[in-house]
Amino acid sequence: MYGSEDLELNRRHLMAGASACAVATACPSTAWAAAENKSDPVMSKVSFTVNGMAHEVDIDTRTTLLDAVREHLHLTGAKKGCDHGQCGACTMIVDGRRINSCLTLAVMHHGDAITTIEGLGKPGDLHPMQAAFVKHDGYQCGFCTPGQICSGVAVLDEIKAGIPSHVTVDLTANAVITTDEIRERMSGNICRCGAYSNIIDAMTEVAGRQA
């Protein structure tokens, strides 16, 4: 508990913070009330675009990006496998980069452009990576698949952008797309069904088409 004097100070600080955040609307309005009783949820507004659509949500600061997208926007393509950054099922592409959406807070993504599996393509209008996964049987149960496909798309971009990997032999040269490179770069996406070799086939085909 804060003394009343501390609380005054903190309120003033909050006001200063609020004006500094005129653009960033995620400054929690109930911030210090919650500091008095730590079990109370603290709500905060945040806006971002998901698959090209603008959204504003008023959420508990504890909400991960994954939960915001699944539970608040009802886009359930991205999956929660482990919730600890260990499986890749929750992979989304944020401002062009793949991340684990379970290990980041929604409030930290104000103004960001987020792409989930739903945004890559849809039935009848599949992304080339989605089509290649279908063609090569890049899944069995399908639980890891949205994450695998988002990761797969980003991996090919990373290689094109010249980002090296653990298996790149010459650090000063640009990596080329090989099975070893794909395997290493996809290691953050676990598949309990073991569809790995078909996933590599799908990615190799898309990479070949892109080249």
Add this chain to the structure above:
Amino acid sequence: MKSFTYERATSPAEAAASVMRVPGAKFIAGGTNLLDLMKLQVETPTHLVDVNGLDLDTIEPTEDGGLRIGALVRNTDLAADLRVRRGYGVLSRALLSGASGQLRNKATTAGNLLQRTRCPYFYDTAQPCNKRQPGSGCSAIGGISRQLSVVGASEACIATHPGDMAVAMRVLDANVETVNDKGDTRRIPIAEFHRLPGGTPQIETSLQPGELITAVTLPKPVAGMHVYRKVRDRASYAFALISIAGIVQRDGTGRIAVGGVAPKPWRDEAAEAELPKGAKIATERLFAGAKPTHDNAYKLKLTERALGAVLSEARA
């Protein structure tokens, strides 16, 4: 997860001041370690100061021919920077051997240095752990200690610093630059940045409360074979059992730091002087005073063999 208030910092000193002002406040950068621990209530901050908006995400040359790496530079960007790949290969290699592509896209330079141990008991709030709850005891001593320290530990804690990047930073003689709430800056040599546990394993670095890391600087590049050899349970996406960061010359001289064996990247200049005599003698010296457990004594031999491989690669 315990609830917390959230704020976006707009300047480094203001970020430091916010963390000083609110009891139980913490910085958050990539969030990949802090949020993981918050979900388990190993970490329970009352207030998060998001530093991602700070202008600390560039890599710039320094006057003495080195590099200044902003605290917010992502692990992917640091590993991929051409100056780093050409002049500091050991650093690129160490970064690329860590975590996954998704995690490296988020993880920051400062957050990586400050990542906490992977001791299984530290993660399990039902077990005693001096690091998590000072004075409660250490479950790892006499428990499962396969991954833990063989050297530099104490009766209170045998956890390791689990990261890869810091091991390369140690061999490169990096410096950590910081700012506090009053705007004072200082430079901490990486050798003094991580602390040995002694009787206070909860204190892991020489940072003061509220002190914000702004950058890590590297001296000018050192020639030689840059290598990062990481030995782990699977070929990718796993923490090191042991790792060796080295800059080694053809005559077998050089520098090495070892990861996964101690509470901090383990480097000993006296052991380095023995490198030309071979891996066995150098490793014996490096591990002088080591107190391995039954479960992790294998790390001594594993380090010697990995170092042997590094030295023969350099001579080839």
